[in-house]
Amino acid sequence: MKEKTLLIVNIFLGIVAVLLFLNLMHIRFPSAGKALAALDPAEPVCIVSYRGEHGMVEDIPQCCFDVQKLRACKRVIDEVVVGETAKSVDWSCYVRDTEDALHYLINQKTAAYCKNEGFRIP
Incomplete structure (x- = not known):
């Protein structure tokens, strides 16, 4: 059970690290409102x-x-x-x-x- 929890935490931290790196490179993603407008x-x-x-x-x-x-x-x-x-x-x-x-x-x-x-x- 503890290994499964650590795996989930590590995956979450990996995703956060990728998002922080993309933010550092000034790569912007549309917000939900802009995404909905883009789908129209x-x-x-x-x-x-x-x-x-x-x-x-x-x-x-x-x-x-x-x-x-x-x-x-x-x-x-x-x-x-x-x-x-x-x-x-x-x-x-x-x-x-x-x-x-x-x-x-x-x-x-x-x-x-x-x-x-x-x-x-x-």
């Missing part, structure tokens, strides 16, 4: 909508910066046509929830990216 096969989507007109925001970090300045986000599961392409969106973020207000429409992949990068999504 969808492309990040950020669409600006104003009075029925839609435009894509290609710079996702800039989209995150703009979205965190807004007052609220609500869950919407919808498809928005931008140009000739339909994009799935999961969130609508806004200052005022009216037709004549600016809305940012993002999907779950974009929301997860923003949160993992430290942006405060309302």
Whole structure:
């Protein structure tokens, strides 16, 4: 019984030693949140909508910066046509929830990216 306990402790210490060595070499592994975001096969989507007109925001970090300045986000599961392409969106973020207000429409992949990068999504 004692030999089995020592074997388990030695294996555990070996794993800790490997992880410490990798940390010393500055090798980073994704956290659980980033791993879940990496498993999502969808492309990040950020669409600006104003009075029925839609435009894509290609710079996702800039989209995150703009979205965190807004007052609220609500869950919407919808498809928005931008140009000739339909994009799935999961969130609508806004200052005022009216037709004549600016809305940012993002999907779950974009929301997860923003949160993992430290942006405060309302």
